[in-house]
Amino acid sequence: MYPSVLANLAPENWPFSLEWLPQPAYMVGGAVRDAILGRKREYWDLDFIIPSDAVKVARAIAHHYQAGFVLLDSERQIARVVFPDATADFAQQEGQSLETDLHRRDFTINAIAYNPHTQKIIDPLHGCDDIQLSLLRMISPSNLADDPLRLLRAYRQAAQLGFNIEPNTQNTIRALASHISQVAAERVRVEIGYLLASSQGTPWITKAGEDGLLAPFFQNATSKSFDKLATVDTVATLVTENWPQLGVELQHYVRDTVKTTWLGLAKLACLVHPEPTTAENELQELTYSRAEVRAITTALKLFPQLKLADTVREQYFLFQEAGIVFTATILLALVYDNLVEPMSGTNPFGVYAPLISRYLNPDDLVAHPTQLVSGKDIMIALNIPPSPVVGQLLTEIGVAQAEGKVSTPQEAIDLAREIITNS
Numbered sequence: 001m002y003p004s005v006l007a008n009l010a011p012e013n014w015p016f017s018l019e020w021l022p023q024p025a026y027m028v029g030g031a032v033r034d035a036i037l038g039r040k041r042e043y044w045d046l047d048f049i050i051p052s053d054a055v056k057v058a059r060a061i062a063h064h065y066q067a068g069f070v071l072l073d074s075e076r077q078i079a080r081v082v083f084p085d086a087t088a089d090f091a092q093q094e095g096q097s098l099e100t101d102l103h104r105r106d107f108t109i110n111a112i113a114y115n116p117h118t119q120k121i122i123d124p125l126h127g128c129d130d131i132q133l134s135l136l137r138m139i140s141p142s143n144l145a146d147d148p149l150r151l152l153r154a155y156r157q158a159a160q161l162g163f164n165i166e167p168n169t170q171n172t173i174r175a176l177a178s179h180i181s182q183v184a185a186e187r188v189r190v191e192i193g194y195l196l197a198s199s200q201g202t203p204w205i206t207k208a209g210e211d212g213l214l215a216p217f218f219q220n221a222t223s224k225s226f227d228k229l230a231t232v233d234t235v236a237t238l239v240t241e242n243w244p245q246l247g248v249e250l251q252h253y254v255r256d257t258v259k260t261t262w263l264g265l266a267k268l269a270c271l272v273h274p275e276p277t278t279a280e281n282e283l284q285e286l287t288y289s290r291a292e293v294r295a296i297t298t299a300l301k302l303f304p305q306l307k308l309a310d311t312v313r314e315q316y317f318l319f320q321e322a323g324i325v326f327t328a329t330i331l332l333a334l335v336y337d338n339l340v341e342p343m344s345g346t347n348p349f350g351v352y353a354p355l356i357s358r359y360l361n362p363d364d365l366v367a368h369p370t371q372l373v374s375g376k377d378i379m380i381a382l383n384i385p386p387s388p389v390v391g392q393l394l395t396e397i398g399v400a401q402a403e404g405k406v407s408t409p410q411e412a413i414d415l416a417r418e419i420i421t422n423s
């Protein structure tokens with residue numbers, strides 16, 4: 001195992017030269033674990049333990065390579081150097097020895113060290129054995145209690161690695177579950193985000209819910225709520241098979257600055273209260289961004305209306321209100337409609353299929369209207385002042401265009417004049 005592991009960890013692959021690390025110095029954590037697993041990383045996320053002057057070492061490396069420098073914890077002497085394609089964290093060794101430091105970590109698979117100067121693997125807690133067994137094993141109950149986020153992190157790492165949680169560790173997590181309420185909401189939100197991001201996380205976030213780790217944060221979630229998460233995955237797969245473009249959109253982030261996908265957002269909507277205002281309060285307490293809160297509340301409000309929108313006018317207003325949130329909205333509508341019986345038949349999507357087709361067609365004037373005239377055009381042509389009436393006229397023109405009643409600027413102006421005359 002070790003030759004290939006050492007090759008994966010070789011300093012030649014680092015964003016900085018080995019000569020900048022004092023002796024001794026050790027790489028620890030996820031990078032070592034993933035190297036042993038043979039997992040490739042596009043983005044290096046390195047962690048180093050240094051017996052002394054960790055921040056000084058980090059600052060010197062950042063200065064030499066003109067990289068970003070962040071002091072993460074002045075008391076514990078932890079700093080981060082940010083490179084274009086990597087981050088490297090440097091932490092002061094806790095305790096009198098490396099082994100003492102490793103014994104303070106969360107799980108054995110994360111308590112393996114690599115000395116790049118000697119190319120030696122240090123594994124006092126037999127984490128390599130647990131990697132071979134695909135097991136997540138705690139180092140001690142007190143370590144989990146010291147930072148209760150580790151309780152939830154066990155489920156996230158099990159999902160990401162395809163591991164199981166060792167039975168004694170699982171029992172300890174259940175016993176300590178109430179401690180999770182001590183953790184800041186934003187830290188919990190990050191772990192939940194990982195679990196919602198893919199189908200691999202679904203059984204584990206469900207397990208976390210069953211074990212009492214989510215109750216303080218999702219007070220309205222029930223066993224049915226977690227059942228819906230699996231249904232989201234099933235429906236998303238079917239949607240992707242029938243409309244690959246929509247499947248691609250489900251994997252897009254809500255925004256570039258918000259690392260939640262539309263698929264993850266639809267799952268999150270299943271865990272909050274279905275009433276939008278109540279859901280908004282829950283999400284705000286969990287420190288979700290304004291964009292995420294708005295998207296979820298919009299989807300919750302609109303999805304019950306989708307199958308009732310049988311006229312062009314109704315569909316026009318739905319698409320206008322939904323915008324890009326349609327991706328999550330249609331997924332929720334399909335999920336709630338198919339909880340009891342699996343989707344089947346020649347057209348399992350029923351009344352939703354035409355709506356999906358409209359949304360995916362950029363030339364469809366119901367889902368993607370184009371403006372024939374501007375508000376200024378209307379005010380000049382009809383000699384009317386700025387007022388809400390202008391907006392109402394533009395809306396009626398948009399609906400008429402979607403219905404095929406107008407198609408030119410002149411026809412739009414004529415319609416506006418007729419509406420003003422008859423009002």
